[in-house]
Amino acid sequence: MFNKPSFISSLLLTLALTNSFPGPAFATPAPLIPPTVFESRSSGAGISIPIRKRSGLANSSGVFDVDKARVDVIMTVNKHRRNMMNYLSTQGSLPAGYELEPLLTLPVNLVETLTGPNIIERQTVPLTDENNGELWDGQISIGSNDQKFIIDFDTGSSDLWVPSINCTASTCSSKHKYDPSASSSSEEQDGSFNIQYGDGSTVSGSIYTDGVTIAGISVTGQHFAAVTNLSNSVAQTSFDGILGMGYSTLSNLGAPTFFETAVKQGVVASPEFSFFLSANGSELYLGGTNSQLYTGDIEFHDVNTSPGYWKISGGSVGVPSNASVVSGIDTVVDSGTTLIYGPPNDVKNLWAAVPGAAAYDAEPGFYTYPCNQTLGVSFSWGGKNWSIPDEHMSTGFADGSGQKCVGAIIGQNIFGSSSPTWLVGDTFMKGVYSVFNLGNNQLGFAQLA
Ligand SMILES: *[C@@H]1O[C@H](CO)[C@@H](O)[C@H](O)[C@H]1NC(C)=O
Numbered sequence: 001m002f003n004k005p006s007f008i009s010s011l012l013l014t015l016a017l018t019n020s021f022p023g024p025a026f027a028t029p030a031p032l033i034p035p036t037v038f039e040s041r042s043s044g045a046g047i048s049i050p051i052r053k054r055s056g057l058a059n060s061s062g063v064f065d066v067d068k069a070r071v072d073v074i075m076t077v078n079k080h081r082r083n084m085m086n087y088l089s090t091q092g093s094l095p096a097g098y099e100l101e102p103l104l105t106l107p108v109n110l111v112e113t114l115t116g117p118n119i120i121e122r123q124t125v126p127l128t129d130e131n132n133g134e135l136w137d138g139q140i141s142i143g144s145n146d147q148k149f150i151i152d153f154d155t156g157s158s159d160l161w162v163p164s165i166n167c168t169a170s171t172c173s174s175k176h177k178y179d180p181s182a183s184s185s186s187e188e189q190d191g192s193f194n195i196q197y198g199d200g201s202t203v204s205g206s207i208y209t210d211g212v213t214i215a216g217i218s219v220t221g222q223h224f225a226a227v228t229n230l231s232n233s234v235a236q237t238s239f240d241g242i243l244g245m246g247y248s249t250l251s252n253l254g255a256p257t258f259f260e261t262a263v264k265q266g267v268v269a270s271p272e273f274s275f276f277l278s279a280n281g282s283e284l285y286l287g288g289t290n291s292q293l294y295t296g297d298i299e300f301h302d303v304n305t306s307p308g309y310w311k312i313s314g315g316s317v318g319v320p321s322n323a324s325v326v327s328g329i330d331t332v333v334d335s336g337t338t339l340i341y342g343p344p345n346d347v348k349n350l351w352a353a354v355p356g357a358a359a360y361d362a363e364p365g366f367y368t369y370p371c372n373q374t375l376g377v378s379f380s381w382g383g384k385n386w387s388i389p390d391e392h393m394s395t396g397f398a399d400g401s402g403q404k405c406v407g408a409i410i411g412q413n414i415f416g417s418s419s420p421t422w423l424v425g426d427t428f429m430k431g432v433y434s435v436f437n438l439g440n441n442q443l444g445f446a447q448l449a
Pocket residue numbers: 059060061062063399400
């Protein structure tokens with residue numbers, strides 16, 4: 001057990017010793033953009049950015065890969081731990097009810113898996129794998145000379161970072177790298193950016209401002225980090241870097257996100273962006289919604305912005321025989337997370353309502369169920385039932401026999417054991433059109449067309 005006050009002060013000390021934040025950002029929280037700047041412009045429609053999917057948690061025979069899943073869980077826990085540490089450093093305390101999960105580290109055998117010859121096989125997983133959606137990426141350009149990067153658009157974090165030209169490690173060999181000397185609009189900023197990964201490596205980088213363009217939407221003076229090494233697990237992914245779309249209270253740089261900057265500079269049609277994640281034709285829409293991709297009304301819910309996430313409350317999760325097996329939950333919607341994570345007891349109760357489901361003995365927190373079982377899991381926030389199509393609920397066969405599937409809802413605390421917050425990733429987002437409105441801080445879902 002941690003003694004909380006001394007744990008937090010030692011954490012702050014650690015942060016102060018190891019992270020050199022941009023000075024003013026450390027002392028004064030970056031203010032959220034006041035709502036008054038969100039006047040809609042008459043320039044009309046927004047712009048869609050095609051995004052690609054990456055490989056999932058199953059191998060090419062469709063069998064659940066325990067190693068990949070373990071890496072995914074560790075990366076997810078550590079990502080949100082980092083968010084909370086960023087929040088702590090910019091806001092002075094953790095959000096109410098949230099706790100830091102311990103940093104998870106990759107077991108030695110997994111580090112070997114990630115660095116061994118296997119890495120080659122894993123790196124060549126096609127970007128357009130149609131069977132196992134994992135993450136989604138798209139292209140942006142940075143600088144006066146349009147340096148191109150493949151980016152993971154992440155509503156669950158709030159910094160933009162890409163590899164630096166200084167990254168000469170093999171982990172960067174397949175990545176695009178930012179070269180500030182090639183961009184006349186690049187300006188180096190004070191401080192440095194730090195990420196500690198689950199494999200024990202720490203990655204740091206210089207901070208820059210430069211122009212950033214996504215599908216014709218250009219902002220100037222965007223803060224981002226150019227990192228000088230990558231962890232092995234990030235090295236294997238198909239993206240170069242991450243563009244955070246959460247609130248800037250979670251930013252390590254203590255700076256507005258790309259979308260906050262775009263709204264402030266008046267370069268998007270409206271202060272809203274939307275995700276359509278599918279096996280084919282996925283897109284991020286900046287500046288509104290793409291009405292061709294959904295039908296009916298958008299069901300909006302107020303976002304509780306205080307923890308810096310796209311978080312809505314009053315949720316319940318159920319199955320056809322019991323619409324609210326779990327109720328009264330907070331949910332963070334995170335496009336940068338593959339699966340759905342809930343507090344272990346909630347998730348245990350949910351799977352107990354699925355006939356034939358059982359804890360998966362190979363990996364704690366995971367469950368198996370008969371592949372031919374109808375699931376009908378749905379989330380509700382007091383309006384419609386937003387159901388997860390059964391085909392999105394399987395992450396792969398539990399074994400070669402193809403009888404049991406491993407489910408995509410995992411029992412794992414992400415925000416501390418006393419927080420009833422669920423982390424809702426692509427497994428849910430693939431079944432709905434999701435709309436993130438920064439103008440009135442609302443998150444909405446609509447039925448796919
Ligand atoms: C997938 O994993 C299963 C179980 O580990 C294994 O039997 C099978 O050979 C693997 N398939 C491929 C193509 O690697």
